[in-house]
Amino acid sequence: MMIRTLALFLLVTPLLAFSQNQEDFSALSVDPALSEGADSVLRFEDIILDFSDEGKLKTTIDRIVTVYNKTGLRDVRAIAFYDNNSKVTDIEAVIYDLMGDEKEKIKKRDFKDYSAVDGGTLYADNRVLVLDYTPTRYPFTIRFTAETTSETTAFVRPWMPVSTYDTGTQYSRFSIIHKPEDSLHVKATNFEGYDIEVEETPEKTVWTARNLAPVTSEYKSPSFDKRFPRVKAYFDKFYLAGVPGIGGTWEAFGKWMYNDLIKETQQLDAEVVAEVQNLVKNLPDEEAKVRAVYQYLQDKVRYISVQVEIGGWKPMPAADVHRLSYGDCKALSNYMQSLLNAIGVKSYYTVLFGDPDKESLDTDVVAMQGNHVILGVQLGNEVKFLECTSQQTPFGYMGTFTDDRDVLLLTPEGGKLARTTKYNQEDNLERIVARLKLDVEGNLEGDYSETSKGIFYSPKIYLDTKDQKDLSDYYYENFSGIKSLAVSDIKLQNDRDKVIYEEQLKLNARNYASKIGEDYLAKINPFSWSNEMIPPRYKDRKSDFVILRGLIRQHEITFEIPEGYKLGAIAEPVALEEDFGSYQTQLEVEGNQVNYTRTFKLNEGTYPVDAYENYREFYKNVVREDNQKLFIEKL
Numbered sequence: 204m205m206i207r208t209l210a211l212f213l214l215v216t217p218l219l220a221f222s223q224n225q226e227d228f229s230a231l232s233v234d235p236a237l238s239e240g241a242d243s244v245l246r247f248e249d250i251i252l253d254f255s256d257e258g259k260l261k262t263t264i265d266r267i268v269t270v271y272n273k274t275g276l277r278d279v280r281a282i283a284f285y286d287n288n289s290k291v292t293d294i295e296a297v298i299y300d301l302m303g304d305e306k307e308k309i310k311k312r313d314f315k316d317y318s319a320v321d322g323g324t325l326y327a328d329n330r331v332l333v334l335d336y337t338p339t340r341y342p343f344t345i346r347f348t349a350e351t352t353s354e355t356t357a358f359v360r361p362w363m364p365v366s367t368y369d370t371g372t373q374y375s376r377f378s379i380i381h382k383p384e385d386s387l388h389v390k391a392t393n394f395e396g397y398d399i400e401v402e403e404t405p406e407k408t409v410w411t412a413r414n415l416a417p418v419t420s421e422y423k424s425p426s427f428d429k430r431f432p433r434v435k436a437y438f439d440k441f442y443l444a445g446v447p448g449i450g451g452t453w454e455a456f457g458k459w460m461y462n463d464l465i466k467e468t469q470q471l472d473a474e475v476v477a478e479v480q481n482l483v484k485n486l487p488d489e490e491a492k493v494r495a496v497y498q499y500l501q502d503k504v505r506y507i508s509v510q511v512e513i514g515g516w517k518p519m520p521a522a523d524v525h526r527l528s529y530g531d532c533k534a535l536s537n538y539m540q541s542l543l544n545a546i547g548v549k550s551y552y553t554v555l556f557g558d559p560d561k562e563s564l565d566t567d568v569v570a571m572q573g574n575h576v577i578l579g580v581q582l583g584n585e586v587k588f589l590e591c592t593s594q595q596t597p598f599g600y601m602g603t604f605t606d607d608r609d610v611l612l613l614t615p616e617g618g619k620l621a622r623t624t625k626y627n628q629e630d631n632l633e634r635i636v637a638r639l640k641l642d643v644e645g646n647l648e649g650d651y652s653e654t655s656k657g658i659f660y661s662p663k664i665y666l667d668t669k670d671q672k673d674l675s676d677y678y679y680e681n682f683s684g685i686k687s688l689a690v691s692d693i694k695l696q697n698d699r700d701k702v703i704y705e706e707q708l709k710l711n712a713r714n715y716a717s718k719i720g721e722d723y724l725a726k727i728n729p730f731s732w733s734n735e736m737i738p739p740r741y742k743d744r745k746s747d748f749v750i751l752r753g754l755i756r757q758h759e760i761t762f763e764i765p766e767g768y769k770l771g772a773i774a775e776p777v778a779l780e781e782d783f784g785s786y787q788t789q790l791e792v793e794g795n796q797v798n799y800t801r802t803f804k805l806n807e808g809t810y811p812v813d814a815y816e817n818y819r820e821f822y823k824n825v826v827r828e829d830n831q832k833l834f835i836e837k838l
Contacts, residue, residue, distance in 0.1 A: 228267070228303035230303075230342040230344055231303075232303075233246070234371075236416055237373055237416060237417065238269070241271060242272055242274040243269060243271060245278065245375060246267040246269055246374070247267040248372075250360075254380060254385065257382075259354065259356070260352070260356045261350070262351045262353070262360070265347075267347075268347070272341055278366065280347070281333070281347040282331055282332065282333050283349045285330055286329050288353060289351060289353035290351065291311070291349065293349065295348050297345065298343060298344075299343060299345070299346070300343055311332070314333060355444055357441040357571045358571055361436075364377075369420070371415065371416055374412070377434065383406045385440070388436060388438070388439070390434070390435045391432075391433070391434050393433060397412060398412065398413045421746050421748075422738050422739050424747070424748065425746060426560055426749075430746065437450065443516060446463060448463065450569045450570060453566070457617045458614075458615075460516075461613040461614065465613060466615075468517065468520045469537060469541040470521065470541075471521055471542070471545060472522060475545070479546055480546055493598075497598050498598075499542070500591060503528055504535055516533070518536070519531075519533070519534035524538040525538065532575050535591040540552055548581070550578055550579060551581070551619075552576060552613040553610050555576070555623070560751070579612050579621065590604075599624070600660070603752070605623055606624055606658075608623055610622065626658055626752065628806065630656060632754075632755050633654070633659045634758075635651070635730055635756075635759070636759045637649055637652070637759075637760045637761070638763075640763040641715065641762070645725075648710065649711075650708075651708050652706065652707045653705070654704070655704040656702065659754070667697055674695075686714070686715075687713040688712045692708055694707040722768075723835040724832050724833070727799050727831050728758055728760055730758060736826075745812065749808075752805075752807055755802065756802070757802050759799070761799075762797045762833065763796040764796070765795075770792060770836070771835070782810065783806050784805040786825050787802045788801045788831070790831075
């Protein structure tokens with residue numbers, strides 16, 4: 204009873220500091236230091252997570268936001284999720300105008316009720332209540348309150364007093380209430396330089412932030428969670444949709460996941476086991492067998508999201524996947540593991556974050572994390588990772604969605620941390636070779652080939668699904684700098700074993716060269732892309748900049764001029780060298796043709812803010828050099 208009384212006290216007390224008079228709800232009362240240049244200001248926020256009842260979580264939210272424009276609507280966050288194991292007990296929004304006068308009150312019945320999954324989901328029990336409000340003018344202020352209950356305590360929502368760019372925070376308070384015997388583990392980061400207080404007792408911890416000025420997003424800045432205050436928390440013992448779980452260490456946590464979520468879902472019918480064993484019986488080694496089973500998987504199943512069973516974390520049974528020929532990332536990875544079990548190959552159900560920003564599991568927070576599942580296969584001393592949701596992805600290829608990040612392998616012995624495949628600079632190669640010929644009318648024709656490896660490979664594999672018209676449209680868009688372009692004889696080769704994509708085609712362009720009297724001016728490299736890549740300028744940039752992946756782009760172009768013409772002065776070789784990258788070009792003349800080479804490199808790393816202007820200047824120089832033109836004189 205004392206704990207419940209405390210929860211009520213925590214809910215009411217902050218409002219004493221934010222007295223609910225007309226001035227407080229007025230947009231005019233916001234400190235200019237918080238509102239200047241902002242899309243919104245978080246005036247007041249009080250979030251209470253109450254874990255004091257065994258296996259239950261009660262979440263109370265009270266949030267007041269002043270919104271200055273359409274972009275700022277994202278910061279209202281007037282939504283509440285629920286499913287079969289949770290419910291929304293109360294939800295309301297109140298709208299105030301510029302002066303702080305109440306204009307509209309929106310009750311629970313007026314919130315829109317949607318499925319909380321996308322159109323690619325076959326079935327799920329996740330739903331969300333969403334505020335349906337279109338403002339007639341800005342600024343306005345909204346107070347949103349909600350209360351939810353859940354039988355899942357495995358996820359302790361993080362606290363982020365700065366939730367987005369271009370929003371100020373006047374007051375944000377975050378409380379976790381729990382039984383004293385339940386060990387609460389906390390990881391707090393990036394508090395330096397912010398007005399944040401922490402109060403801690405055996406049964407509660409409270410964080411309070413005040414007057415956090417808005418910060419503007421900057422190109423290639425470090426990830427959001429590396430820049431701004433954040434609290435992550437977890438318990439050693441928890442419940443997932445009413446099912447008890449245990450953590451404390453990754454080993455114990457992974458063992459619980461394996462035994463309670465995975466193990467009992469891997470049975471296959473005897474006929475399926477016999478079919479797979481027969482498929483690989485004459486193959487020479489384990490890798491060949493795994494490749495054959497992986498191809499079997501890709502030929503048989505397709506991806507459809509399925510989010511039921513223990514909070515959406517327990518995979519669909521392997522036998523059902525085989526029968527229905529579909530599943531989500533959990534189900535398909537689990538099915539692939541079941542097939543490998545049938546032929547005696549060890550593999551690991553692998554949990555991770557899938558996104559192009561290389562987000563890793565936070566190895567300091569032993570808790571439910573991740574949004575994706577792949578399969579790790581033990582081949583000798585190496586673990587080869589397989590993406591099981593794609594019918595196009597080659598064996599062992601990760602791509603930018605899953606490469607180079609910390610992941611959790613589930614084994615019968617327990618959880619093990621690992622890291623997925625990293626593609627180094629030399630792996631990430633785009634190589635263009637072209638033989639071009641200019642005629643006396645200034646028209647261009649030639650042969651073009653492109654080789655893509657590493658991170659350049661994955662965008663190409665979907666070309667296999669396009670017809671000739673769609674391919675032509677793709678190249679028209681890709682070579683948009685070439686006017687009056689026509690392409691023909693398109694040939695594609697997808698080497699899935701070597702993970703290399705080859706493109707070949709013929710092209711021609713009328714009036715490619717600009718006529719100057721009897722002479723011509725022609726760009727030597729029609730395939731350069733850098734004119735759209737100059738980084739934005741900042742008057743006073745605040746953050747370092749990050750190059751997530753190193754890469755190499757090579758161009759080799761032979762440019763032949765027509766008979767009866769000669770080349771004017773040829774540009775000198777260019778060599779730009781910086782810590783973050785390099786750029787070299789060279790032109791050589793052989794008779795009536797020019798041999799042009801271009802090599803552009805970016806080096807992975809985090810670079811200091813004071814190097815950013817140099818980074819911009821580097822790109823400006825690249826753009827200038829990429830626009831080199833040949834002066835072709837009439838004899």
